[in-house]
Amino acid sequence: MTGAALTPAVAAMWLFGTFFVLMALRVPVAFALGLACLPVLFIEPRLSPMVIFNTTFKAYNSFILLAVPFFLLTANLMNVGGITDRLVTLSRTMVGNFPGALAQINVLLSVFFAGISGSSTADAASQGKIFIEAQVKEGYDLSFSIAITAVSAVLAVIIPPSILMVVWGGVLQVSIGALYLAGVIPGLLIGLAQMATVHVYAVKRGYPTYPRATLRQFFRAAAISIPALFTPFIIVGGILLGWFTATESAAVAVLYAAVLSTFFYRELNRAKLWQALLDTGKLSAIALFCVGTASVFGWLLAYFQIPKALLENVTSWGLGSIGVGFFIVVVFMVVGCFLDAIPAIIIVGTVLQPLSASVGMHPVSFAIISIVALAFGLVTPPYGLCLMISCAIAKVPLRYALKDTMIMLVPMLLVLAAMIVWPQIPLILPELIRPDYLK
Amino acid sequence: MRRFIDGYARLLNVLLGWSVAILVVPVTMQMLARQTGLIPSWIWTEEMARFFFIWMVMLGAMVGVREGTHFDVDLWPPLAPRANALLRVVSMVFVLVFALVFVWYGYKFTQFGWNQTSELADLPMAWIFAAWPMTGVTWLLFGFTRLRADLRIFIDGPGPGSGVETHKEIATGSVV
Secondary structure (H helix, E strand, O other), rough: OOOOOOOOHHHHHHHHHHHHHHOOOOHHHHHHHHHHHHHHHHOOOOOHHHHHHHHHHHHHOOOOOOOHHHHHHHHHHHHHHHHHHHHHHHHHHHOOOOOOOEEEHHHHHHHHHHHHOOOOOHHHHHHHHHHHHHHHHHOOHHHHHHHHHHHHHHHHHHOOOOOOHHHHHHHOOOHHHHHHHHHHHHHHHHHHHHHHHHHHHHHHOOOOOOOOHHHHHHHHHHHHHHHHHHHHHHHHHHOOOOOHHHHHHHHHHHHHHHHHHHHHHHHHOHHHHHHHHHHHHHHHHHHHHHHHHHHHHHHHHHHHHHHHHHHHHHHHOOHHHHHHHHHHHEEEEEEEOOOOHHHHHHHHHHHHHHHHHHHHHHHHHHHHHHHHHHHHHHOOOOHHHHHHHEEEHOOHHHHHEEEHHHHHHHHHHHHHHHHHHHHHHHHHHHHHHOHHHHO | OOOHHHHHHHHHHHHHHHHHHHHHHHHHHHHHHHHOOOOOOHHHHHHHHHHHHHHHHHHHHHHHHHHOOOOOOOOOOOOOOHHHHHHHHHHHHHHHHHHHHHHHHHHHHHHHHHOOOOOOOOOOOOHHOOHHHHHHHHHHHHHHHHHHHHHHHHHOOHHHOOOOOOOOOOOOOOOO
């Protein structure tokens, strides 16, 4: 590794400089990352563009990443197969009598959905269609409706299963089972914070409520939804019991969702199935292609020892473990404004890992605060995908819902801050259930 | 030419949809073999899954250029249609440069693969590596079509005759 012709600083200038110029010219991120690698590949005598091919091949030739299309397919099958509709009914019987009922249902459905799917953008897309128009019809403000749909969608990657956790576990060699368990409590806390926010809004602005559901209605809705709600236990339980790997659990989720929506809810037909398959292929391939070029970029950063040079700087500040925690979160939130979460994990996660280790942060705590920060990045512009999707569904520009989104982020950030100050919070469940995963 | 490109894009879509469906098969077989013993635990199931996965990613990356769904970050204020078209032309030129790299070096990469076979199923690796130059060629094909349409908008201004929709579907670039 030593003996590169370019110094870390010069190589970093070429890599980041080219990347930012191309991104400003609106070159797609996946292409900008790949093209940014070219100058140094030509300049550095020991490298050639063949690095692009070897590294992208290695990135795609991965059994773990296979989980990504599976998770997305599960979400798509749930939506076309009528599972989501049943969960809406169940949520209504549970929180329908709260002030701001429909918005509370919106959040609660995100929690349920998060337990079945691992994709926030899928959540934002499906719930945006269900809730935004319906909420406005009932007298909720449009910007509030967009914002709550977007911020509740981020729960999908925090509550297991989660695409981000699978990628993190694969790239940084952390037990995915441990990450799944560790995500439960933070996810539920953030969900509660959102429900509290909705409550305050609803009381202040007089948002409507529904009559309280009878216990019988609740049990009926629950009985219909139970097979769907069983999914997270199959996925997470199957991994914990050692029945299957993370990728296999994602395939099980696909089969389970397909069987449920075909035979139990009976809404899946051939045309809907094909649409779900095609949507899944298009979306996951575009995101995964970017994983490949991000891996080349990350490989070159490591080749020129740029992370080490950056870290020497930060280490000289003498931050404690809480300081490092906040530093990591800020870095991920800033990066998340410009980069998709998966390439951000590949590039930034690997850079920051030695820093977190140097202050004795547990790898699982490090993973969870980073993943939560990246999840929050899904609602911060300019590259806040969940917010963009919600705004696109409502046909308004992104800045329209920005203020309410930022207000809703405040209580969520407080939960994240609590996890940095008390890093044991995410570790409670894994310690109780599988302490061996934390070794 | 236009009909050929449309047909080719449809073919890629069909292949893409099937590759997603097929992916479930080897992973399921692997689990069935281990948990039930109903089928022998073929060692190639894992490799087959990975290879279909590579092709799925590359097929989707090809379709993404045709549909303009590869994700970009838009930091510009709202632009006039012609300025917007010019910006799309500029960014497409860079995409085409990357496509040329994929064709040229991807061809070498594939040649290199003729001498290798896969670890488990003994497949020639060239079958897998060929996805890269094919992606490059496909990008050139789809990219030039879009480039020409945008150039026409830039030169003639947007009109009913430009024949291309300037609106882009939003936020399809991520699964997270």
